[in-house]
């Protein structure tokens with residue numbers, strides 16, 4: 001095992017999470033839907049001695065390391081292996097009807113980024129895998145990159161990574177794979193580098209690579225689809241007065257979260273052209289953050305990976 005568990009992923013916005021979570025019932029339940037190495041979960045267990053924490057984590061290795069870390073908290077904490085896309089079913093299976101606070105800290109852990117075999121990093125060589133969990137029947141990034149046509153690859157990069165030069169990079173991928181499959185992260189990096197040539201500087205190339213890798217990761221794991229399901233099931237399973245806290249790191253998940261939050265706040269889903277509501281739906285929740293809560297300058301100075309984090313909160317009526 002590399003390093004101490006506490007070092008392999010530093011939780012972000014911990015003080016802000018503790019300040020904003022709510023226990024509306026006696027012995028309330030906090031669900032950490034992206035348990036990771038338990039950084040947020042442990043902060044909650046320590047800060048709220050009467051709380052119970054239910055953690056959900058998709059990754060096998062991560063959850064087994066985390067279970068060891070949570071062992072001292074005994075019955076106060078349960079770690080469930082699964083995806084927050086199935087949040088409703090996982091809570092039902094655990095015999096839980098409604099909860100007080102749910103945290104979703106979307107994105108990749110530092111541990112995954114720094115593990116070359118996962119294929120998430122554009123600076124470490126490894127297979128182009130990028131799946132959070134292997135047995136879901138998901139295609140690897142390698143399968144997508146070597147088998148999909150140029151227009152599909154362009155769409156993935158444009159829609160999931162807002163990648164500039166997406167068309168040019170997609171064509172370069174298709175030309176390169178004629179000789180032999182693009183099998184590793186650094187081979188993909190080389191294709192992107194050659195495709196954009198001298199058009200951008202080194203710093204900008206790093207940003208572009210981050211966007212390309214993000215796009216394929218989102219596509220491989222169907223992240224936006226899963227996030228939308230998780231947001232809806234999360235809000236639906238809150239107690240009245242309970243809160244959903246969502247930490248996002250890029251604009252696609254921020255925009256999706258904002259859209260779903262607004263829908264729950266508005267209630268009515270009638271098209272704009274319909275003058276009088278016919279759907280009969282009423283607001284179910286209240287948005288508490290018009291703008292995302294960002295990490296302090298001190299936190300960013302201490303943990304550079306926190307710099308793109310932003311937290312949005314909605315409260316169930």
Ligand SMILES: C[S@@+](CC[C@H](N)C(=O)[O-])C[C@H]1O[C@@H](n2cnc3c(N)ncnc32)[C@H](O)[C@@H]1O
Nearest residue numbers: 011034036037038039040057058059083084105
């Ligand atoms: C940014 S990390 C969260 C870190 C955690 N809050 C901590 O303090 O250690 C995101 C975690 O969510 C997990 N994850 C990604 N997609 C998931 C999903 N659909 N369902 C559950 N967990 C997921 C990742 O494996 C990763 O461990």
